[in-house]
Amino acid sequence: MTHPQWAWDVGLNGRPHDLGNISAYLGKPTGLEDYIGWLANNFDPSISWKDLEWIREFWDGPMVIKGILDPEDARDAVRFGADGIVVSNHGGRQLDGVLSSARALPAIADAVKGDIAILADSGIRNGLDVVRMIALGADTVLLGRAYLYALATAGKAGVANLLDLIEKEMKVAMTLTGAKSISEISSDSLVQELGRSLPAALAPMSKGDAA
Incomplete structure (x- = not known):
């Protein structure tokens, strides 16, 4: 494991995964579900x-x-x-x-x-x-x-x-x-x-x- 501190931080604090290209539009996401929800709501098949x-x-x-x-x-x-x-x-x-x-x-x-x-x-x-x-x-x-x-x-x-x-x-x-x-x-x-x-x-x- 090259970055044990990252795994430790996620395990203790539940830090969400960050999708950097859309995080600016989400305010303060609390978890991966926020990103998934944003993508689903902004996917326009038309x-x-x-x-x-x-x-x-x-x-x-x-x-x-x-x-x-x-x-x-x-x-x-x-x-x-x-x-x-x-x-x-x-x-x-x-x-x-x-x-x-x-x-x-x-x-x-x-x-x-x-x-x-x-x-x-x-x-x-x-x-x-x-x-x-x-x-x-x-x-x-x-x-x-x-x-x-x-x-x-x-x-x-x-x-x-x-x-x-x-x-x-x-x-x-x-x-x-x-x-x-x-x-x-x-x-x-x-x-x-x-x-x-x-x-x-x-x-x-x-x-x-x-x-």
């Missing part, structure tokens, strides 16, 4: 693409839309002024039968590559996964669970070690596929199984997408 036009009227900074899995949605993101999209199925946690990011990415890249920044996440566990996603069309790859595991295990040093390991794994993958730089990583580096579409050939990675 939001549509038209709402992005309204947001753009008040916000001229970078705007990135997460959860894109369909090429037409990617085109809409471009049309309504987004600067970037995140091809993501949210780790498969919200809808476990949803299409994986790896399977969705090639068609989305074909539709909007060069028109908008394409980020991708879900199921990224190592440097080879990063290279795969770039080869499938991502400009940038995001990590979630991998760095959280490293942080929980060894704190800041664990995250630094993870990033170093991912970089080394990427370099090995690039060397063995003949890519001298990130810009040289392409779908040519991927093997397409006979009679199967390119994303279907990524079975090991796809299984991890919804894990």
Whole structure:
């Protein structure tokens, strides 16, 4: 345990977990239930693409839309002024039968590559996964669970070690596929199984997408 004082404080005082990005809107939360309640009350399923036009009227900074899995949605993101999209199925946690990011990415890249920044996440566990996603069309790859595991295990040093390991794994993958730089990583580096579409050939990675 790298931070025993934190565990001691929570055990004695019942300090609530803090969701820093929304705590300013809650006044004085007394427990995790306050955060969950706020999220439930502010989740609006009626939001549509038209709402992005309204947001753009008040916000001229970078705007990135997460959860894109369909090429037409990617085109809409471009049309309504987004600067970037995140091809993501949210780790498969919200809808476990949803299409994986790896399977969705090639068609989305074909539709909007060069028109908008394409980020991708879900199921990224190592440097080879990063290279795969770039080869499938991502400009940038995001990590979630991998760095959280490293942080929980060894704190800041664990995250630094993870990033170093991912970089080394990427370099090995690039060397063995003949890519001298990130810009040289392409779908040519991927093997397409006979009679199967390119994303279907990524079975090991796809299984991890919804894990």
